[in-house]
Amino acid sequence: MKADQLVSVFRQFRPRLLDHLPGYSRQHFTADLSAGLTVGFVALPLAMTFAIASGLPPQSGLFTAIIAGFLISLLGGSSVQIGGPAGAFIVVVYAIVERYGVPNLLIATACAGVLMMIMGTQSNPEALEGLRQSLGLNDPLLVQYVNWIGGLLTGDWGASLIFKKPIAELLAQKALASAIIVVMSMTIALCLAVPLGVWAAVHRDKW
Numbered sequence: 001m002k003a004d005q006l007v008s009v010f011r012q013f014r015p016r017l018l019d020h021l022p023g024y025s026r027q028h029f030t031a032d033l034s035a036g037l038t039v040g041f042v043a044l045p046l047a048m049t050f051a052i053a054s055g056l057p058p059q060s061g062l063f064t065a066i067i068a069g070f071l072i073s074l075l076g077g078s079s080v081q082i083g084g085p086a087g088a089f090i091v092v093v094y095a096i097v098e099r100y101g102v103p104n105l106l107i108a109t110a111c112a113g114v115l116m117m118i119m120g121t122q123s124n125p126e127a128l129e130g131l132r133q134s135l136g137l138n139d140p141l142l143v144q145y146v147n148w149i150g151g152l153l154t155g156d157w158g159a160s161l162i163f164k165k166p167i168a169e170l171l172a173q174k175a176l177a178s179a180i181i182v183v184m185s186m187t188i189a190l191c192l193a194v195p196l197g198v199w200a201a202v203h204r205d206k207w
Contacts (some may be wrong), residue, residue, distance in 0.1 A: 015075050025059040027205065034200045041192040043069070046185050054093040056102065094174075095163070 043065055051061025096105045132138050136147060151157060157167040171178075 014077065016077055017074060030205075038193055038200065039194065042185070042188055046181070046186050049181050049184050053174075053181060055097045058128075060102075086199045 044062060047061035047065035048058035049061070051058050051064070093105065096108060100108075136144060139147070155168050157171075159166055160170055161169060
């Protein structure tokens with residue numbers, strides 16, 4: 001990648017925080033604080049649960065959720081951000097941690113970020129077209145949907161690009177851990193998030 005191309009990429013990046021801070025009032029802070037507490041009551045225990053399911057200590061999930069949430073809010077390009085642990089990645093993270101350890105997981109994550117930036121500016125149109133063709137993305141939307149429904153009903157969910165194994169087989173290996181995560185997250189949401197959300201709605205625009 002040439003230096004001028006790299007500079008051009010970073011010039012397009014502007015954190016939304018720079019536009020949002022001017023005129024930031026106490027009312028905005030109150031609303032953000034209420035939303036942050038509500039999300040925190042759900043996201044933090046869930047992050048610790050995902051860490052345990054991935055073969056890591058619970059504090060790893062806690063640190064990851066806090067640091068990632070801060071960085072997303074600080075550097076994100078939108079006022080509305082969606083960031084948090086994804087249960088689908090447990091299969092990938094657990095396999096990497098089990099085989100290569102946490103240090104190599106961090107290296108792989110950093111390399112993946114760099115590669116994503118490079119691919120965004122130096123992508124090969126022919127390679128992208130070949131990938132779209134192999135995944136059926138060039139078919140009409142209705143055809144894609146019918147094929148997806150057919151595969152879903154017959155158990156043909158495709159193969160993992162990373163493990164080169166059927167996705168159904170990988171999901172079956174982690175079904176119990178996923179069920180535990182769902183039960184715990186729903187319990188937390190019902191016991192904490194719903195009452196807090198109702199309280200925030202009743203006391204709207206109040207401290």
